[in-house]
Amino acid sequence: MSLLSLRHISKQFGALFALDDVSVDFNAGEVVALLGDNGAGKSTLIKVISGTYVAESGEILLAGEKVAFASPRDALDAGIQTLFQDLALCDNLDVVANLFLGRELRRSVLPGLSFFDTARMRRRASELLRDLAVDLPSVDCKVRDLSGGQRQSVAIARAVNADCRIIIMDEPTAALGVAQTRKVLGLVRQLRDRGMAVIYITHNLHDVMDVCDRCVVMKNGRKIGEASTAAVGKDELANMIITGEIKPSAPASLQVRV
Ligand SMILES: Nc1ncnc2c1ncn2[C@@H]1O[C@H](COP(=O)(O)OP(=O)(O)OP(=O)(O)O)[C@@H](O)[C@H]1O
Ligand SMILES: [Mg+2]
Incomplete structure (x- = not known):
């Protein structure tokens, strides 16, 4: 059973479907990359998971139990921590x-x-x-x-x-140099080894190849595919992110359209 399952999640802003029937699972002890070009729906998805937005339809299951997060406090109490880019530390x-x-x-x-x-x-x-x-x-x-x-x-x-059991990171290495990035990626591995589910948003495919076990690719609010990182190449991922198309030569694992 997955630690966190999203089932048929949709979220609209006016006429725009920021999330359109998205189903995705996150497991304990796994780092999942959430990929997609600007406007794909990544931030909206993590805001639904972290209780900032309430989805119009679909359900969230935590360790198999249906949950409803009306606020970020609810998600925190359920063990879901989100590290937004500004980090919200007290300087x-x-x-x-x-x-x-x-x-x-x-x-x-x-x-x-x-x-x-x-x-x-x-x-x-x-x-x-x-x-x-x-x-x-x-x-x-x-x-x-x-x-x-x-x-x-x-x-x-x-x-x-x-x-926390689930940690969401929004571009944690975006502003970092090479050595600092390496340290943060080392920490991400440690979180996984401690049995946490890590959701990792990034535009950096190098980080993905380095630390993520699985990739979920989104475009225009839809999940267009997912694959284990070991089964895909950077070029295939980049092509998917940009075009939303899966090449016929791509591995079968990436061909899952949901
Ligand atoms: N509060 C909002 N009100 C209206 N539209 C929104 C709102 N938040 C997001 N959107 C729209 O929903 C879509 C998905 O946006 P989202 O921020 O989830 O994308 P993203 O994948 O995080 O992109 P980026 O990589 O640029 O951060 C976009 O078209 C965006 O303009
Ligand atoms: Mg975003």
Whole structure:
């Protein structure tokens, strides 16, 4: 059974079908690339999954159970974390505060009176970053002093700290250099190895080949095909994304039209 299944999802903006009868499954321990040219419907799809939009039709199943997300809070409570491109970190706070934002550890002093347990949060933050092999100057750094790759790593660590099962990343390496991209892709692999389902939106086919297990290609709000990454080449994917056509020579796995 898939961890997350979307069934016949449609979402309209006026007369425009931003999503048109899209069905797709996401599994635990798998990185799925969500591909498609500008306006294909990728962001709309993740906004439906993350509770920002409610689809007009179709259903969402989480571990086989039908769910309805009326708000981003509902999706978060169900263990779905979305890393949007702006990352929504608090620049003026340090790494520890960002990792525990909204879910601070507390220490009880008297009945009904508690304080933030900064020492415990600091310790847990160091452990988490060490486990994930995230290299930062210090957990006491303000986030504004970190590089783009380090900020992306903090955002990913925060999602892990929030115990999510599904993590959606919207172009996580778009603004990063080569070395930083490599680190972030390493983190994505670690998330998969921890059994999370990762949904990875990108225009970078190199990243896809490097880290994604499966590709789902969209065009004009429809899913036009999907394939295991090992079975397709970059050129085939690029051709599909641009033309929406599947070449007759493409592997059978890509020929699934839904
Ligand atoms: N809030 C909105 N109101 C009206 N139309 C919208 C809205 N959001 C998206 N659309 C339209 O829905 C379609 C799908 O947009 P979406 O943002 O999902 O595409 P995308 O695949 O994420 O593209 P990109 O790669 O450019 O980010 C587009 O035609 C877009 O103009
Ligand atoms: Mg988008």
